[in-house]
Amino acid sequence: MIWKTVLKRPYLYENQVHLWKLKISEFEPYFEDLWNTLSTQEKEKANKFRFKKDRLCNVVARGVLKKLLYSYCNANSLDIQYTKYNKPYIIHDSGICFNLSHSKDCIVIAIAKNIDLGVDIEFLDKNTEHEDVASSFFATEEQKALSELKSLDKALGFYRCWTRKEAFIKALGTGLSFPLDQFVVSLHSNKATLLETKWSNDEKYQWHLQGFTPNPGYVGAIAIRAKKVQIVSFEYQLNIHQSLFP
């Protein structure tokens, strides 16, 4: 996946998903500006983080998300609401929908029109108890695929599987209340596929899954409920940040 740098926010076509990535630390000098874009409740929420790094992440994510959404919706204000599973969404005539994920120093935001989507990134941490987590939460077929990987590839395989699953349940909007072993994703490097859903024979045909590397050392995946869809990825840089209204 190539992350384009752009000077202005590209037009979003109906069959497209725009995927933005950014480095949190790059926006650290602009903390004040971003902070000022937050509502009182958002500030309260940010202040609850015990660690500055988490607060920074939260503020950058929220600030940038709002900038992007205002730009895509061409709106001066938007009410970001939450489903009962805590998935944020907006209701807007443009049909803009979005999903965000962050890990360590990286944030990705996916934006599309009227398409269910979910995105997840994880910093590859080799110390994760892959096998334990896999055996409790992955589908049997995934566990088997994971066990067949060479030991060097296991951590990567695990994270591929995890991000794909997480992206999928985020797209479904159910969060962790959804049992992770009830659907099967592929672990292969390039081909991300939803192989099976236990509750329906046909659901898998509705989805497009794609793995990506947001930054070195990170693993990411996006799940989109649409078959014919083009994913375009951009780097969210300072210049684009400044070019966005307001």
Place this chain on the structure above:
Amino acid sequence: MPTSMSEDKKPKIEAIYPLTVMQQGLLFHHLTSENDQGFLQVQCILEGVLDIEKLKEAWAQTILKHEFLRSSVHWKKIEKPLIIVRPEKAANWNIEDWSNQQNIASEFDNRLQKLKKEAQHQGVTLDTNPLLQFTLIKKEPNVHYFIWKCHHILLDGWSSSIIINDVFKIYNDLCANFFSGITKLPSHKLYLNWKKQIDEKTAEAFWNTTFLDLDTPLLFNTQQNKNSNEGYKKIENKLNLETSTLLKKVAQRHKVTLNTLFQGMWSLTLHRYFNNTDVTFGNTVSGRSGGFNNIESLSGMFANVLPVRASFDTDDTFTSFLSKLQRQQQEARKYEHFSNEKINTWIGRDKHFELFNSLFIFENFPWKPIKSGALEVTSFEGGVTTTYPVNFIVKILDTITYELIVDHKTITEASLLWLDKSFKALTSLLLNHQDITLDYIIDSIPKFEITESNLTSKKQKYFSTSGNPNNYVSPKNEIELALTKIWEALFGLTNISTTDSFFDLGGKSLLAVRMFNKIEEKLNIKLPPTTLLEHKSIQSIANVISNHNNSSVTENSWKYIIPLKASGTKNPLFCIHAGGGHVFFYKDLADAINKEFALYAVQPTGLFGEEKPHQSIEIMSKDYADEIIKIQPEGTINVMVYCFSTGVGVEIASYLKSKGRTVNIIVADTIAEHRLLLDASRLSIRISAFLKRFTSNPFKALNEMIGYRIYFHLKPLWIKLFGSLEEKNTEKMRLHLVQLFNKYSWQTKVDTVSLVLTKKIDARYNNAIIKSWKNILSGSQNITSVEINAKHPTMFEAAEVKETALAIEKCILE
């Protein structure tokens, strides 16, 4: 007047030069540090017949040739320190003969070490005669050791090698009676003038581009070993000839110099240490690449330390990474005369900004054996000068030697050993793989375990707590303690308060999943990750666990029940699995149903081949019922059945009735005893309805009406031939459940049934369903039915589930 005075009065100063920034640094270090890192002793062994007088003469000529040999450094009572060059200066020779005292071989070495140690202790006096202290020791009649006290403030490593070569070239000529005077070298003044006219604009542009967008540089934390009093610690690795040759081949294969190869390897080691793809380090350069005439023959302090930035994408191959690095180096060499202060200003940082604090030294100046007269000059020993806490030094001769030197006052041994180990691992990776991606390298070399103290950078402040220490609540019981330990390990934090929210600490879902896994492992209790939605702190989770332990549940967790929606104020709905054993087709129902109702799905064991499945409907139902009443200890229990689970609903109702509970069976569009479908009397209904459908939409009709029977008869073969492991497990379960249902006797009677029926083409169909349930009602008949606009196979799917949910809500009894 004594003669010496009158001689001194002659033009005694040939030139005065200011000290460069680097020289000022070395002077400062010399004056303040006990261990003067600028001081070094150059040593070589002279084998063969030595003419001492000719050697002295050769040195005298060389001293005339190289102005810095005649200089001294002055700083007392003057504003800015200076280098003063004299027209002539005599050397101090200390000649010793140890040849008759060496009965034991090691004795010579001991004495030599002692002598050098003393010399090290004395150091040099920079303001008198710093570079002209020579010691010549006779070991054997034809073996002499020559030791030259040097200081890096005036001569860099290249210079000492140039000078030694000059000395023995002249000695050779003297011996051969061939000497015709020294070649004059351009003065340092000319060099300084030349340097002034170098265009700084392009240099500035280069350095600026190189460090564009650099994050806060990652530096070795020099606080990590504060209490140690030890000096520099060194690990030396001499590679054998084979490995050396192979490494040279690796460099050739990647079309880069050995220097670049080692820099690349060092960068990657730093990448892993800091776990960052953008690192900086200092690189020692000769400073002799500017195109000034004869600069390669000049001595002085030309060497410089230049910042190197190595960043990469994991998609890069090792080759592309190296060539990028080599390009940067080649370009940098054009601008290598500039001080770090200047570069810092150019890249928009403070003059004294610390852009790096580790040093890479690639020593390839010609320390090769020299033949001179009857002498063979060998076994050169120089020394390195460093004031950096971490240093990596490569020495290239026939074989390659590299050294890791850390200032043990500031860097721990653990860091040193890690660097050594990782560099070795990287070397063997490169030797064992022809083509290698950076991805692979990163995956293969474990990152340095970052304890907080290892990393200094501005980022560190984000690892510090901002919370009020008064808010800290310590664990109050064993469960809280165990949980705190789990959290500390997962978050890599200490001082977690039991009131801290998991999410406020930065927790995400993967961490949540890992936490519940750890809880299961350590506390032997399985909680769903969704627990966190309501219980966010250690205190709160500990309460959940202790309540769980106090309750009469013998199992550690629910075996059959999966909460699809755990919160609700009214009586919950329990949805029994269908024929395949799966329950997650109920998820849309959980979303659609009024939020006052909690929704639990009930799933069989053995679905994933991990446990033995139930052997009869009766036992299965009893087990399910036991778990259901744990969740709902009082009130009417609402159990929903669909497809094959009708019998289970019936048995649950009957079993719970025996325990004094009321059960309402909500039937989702399913005939009580499915075998009745195959009765001849009903066959006609199905065929006529089927044909009606068939004409308008054959495939849909096929699926809707006999879909499950096609499944029943054809699918096993399909799965046997093509199915995945998952499908095979599911299919095994399905067949098992079918067997159980077929065995089921339908003798039990129930009290309350609520039917939710989908509209059928033929009304007789729904009547048959109602009749089938009436058949198994006990005396006190209580049956309701409602018809909805949905179809049997899709009634729980997105498009129809709202209507289904509405109807079900009305059926739920309080």
